[in-house]
Amino acid sequence: MPELPEVHNFKLYFDAAAxxxxxxxVRVHDDYIIRNMSGPAFADALAGRTITGSLRRGKYLFAELDNGHSLLLHFGMTGDLNLYQDEVDRHKFERFALHFTDGNILGFDDPRKFARILYLHDRDTYIREIKLGPDALDISLQTWLTAVRGRKTTIKGVLLNQSILAGVGNLYADEICYRTRIHPAARVDSLTDEQLTSIHTETVAVMTYGTENAPYYKNYPENWFWHVWRQEGKPGPEGIGEVKITKVAGRTTYYVEGWQMLVE
DNA sequence: TGTGATGTTGAATG
DNA sequence: GCATTCAACATCAC
Incomplete structure (x- = not known):
């Protein structure tokens, strides 16, 4: 379930646990999700290390190790953390687990195996290599405008582009478009600076609310689009317009007809 | 039982 | 080289 606010929650959980x-x-059950090492090499690299902290950027969580190296946890679609002591509490889809010296076990679960786990010598080099953009909580208006002005792709396409800003995923992209009354398929070069500014404002607002309240989606305020997301044909929030489904930037997309405009 | 899924990547194309 | 699109990845749930 992980977009920026959810990964923020993972960070809180990870920090408390680890x-x-x-x-x-390290016990590795399935090393498919460990992308740059074999299971045994991964276990070898981590054994004896102490975890000193963590850093989140977008949907990427970097665990910091006492030798200056990092362990990257990217949760994909279905990654999750599970702290336990007793084997009976191990989850069915655990792919590997860190066994700590005090007896606690931190499992990494991932049914769909889209997660990416990497052992990194240098976190910042890695961030540069994958061109990971500024965090969606922190990105300045100027950086945002400079990065997106004049682009020919859709507004949803840039919100999902992790090298422009890191952290927005499919659900929140729709939420942000709903709030700004802009159609997700609107071309960026058809939008005014005012509209691009409101996208920036709402992006930061949505991400901030999500991280500060650490909620689960169903707890979001009544007027959020999330509540009618995936409910094609239903009225939009507060009874305005009608929820429609389409495909934008290769992803299933929901918007409210009669509320969101496809600017020319 | 076929389809779609809160994500990313690498190849192909412009 | 850059921007953009899109199929592929592995597996489960409805």
């Missing part, structure tokens, strides 16, 4: 902990051993 910071200051020393890894006694």
């Amino acid at each position: 910071t200051g902990q020393t890894i006694a051993s």
Whole structure:
């Protein structure tokens, strides 16, 4: 379920569970999601290391190790963390687990195996290599405008582009478009600076609300689009317009006809 | 039982 | 080289 606010929650969970902990051993059940090492090499690299903290950027969570290296956790579509002591609490789709010296176990679950786990010598080099953009919570208006002005793709396409800004995914992109009354398929070069500014404002507002309230979607305020998301044909929030489904930037997309405009 | 899924990538194309 | 599009990835749930 992970977009920026959800990964923020993972960070809180991870920090409480793992910071200051020393890894006694690593149990790997399926090394498919470990993208730059074999299972045994991964276990070897982590054994004996102490976790000193973590850094989140967009949907990427970097665990910091006492040797200056990092462990990247990217949750894909279905990644999750699970702290437990007793084997009976191990989840069915755990792919690997860190066994700490105090007996606690931190499992990484991932049914669909779209997660990406990498052992990194240098986190910042990696961030440069994948061209990961500024965090969607922090991006300045100027950086945003400079990055997107004049683009020929859709507004949803740029919101999902992690090298422009990091953290927005399919659900929040629709939420942001709904709030600004802009159709997700509107071409960026058809939008005014005012509209692009409101996209920036709402992006930061949505991400901030999500991280500060650490809620689950169903707890979001009544007037959020999320509540009618995926409910094609239903009235929009507050009874205005009608929810429609389409495809934008290769992703299933919902918007409210009669509320969101496809500017020319 | 076929289809779609809160994501990213690399190849192909312009 | 850059911008953009899109199929592919692996598996589960409805």
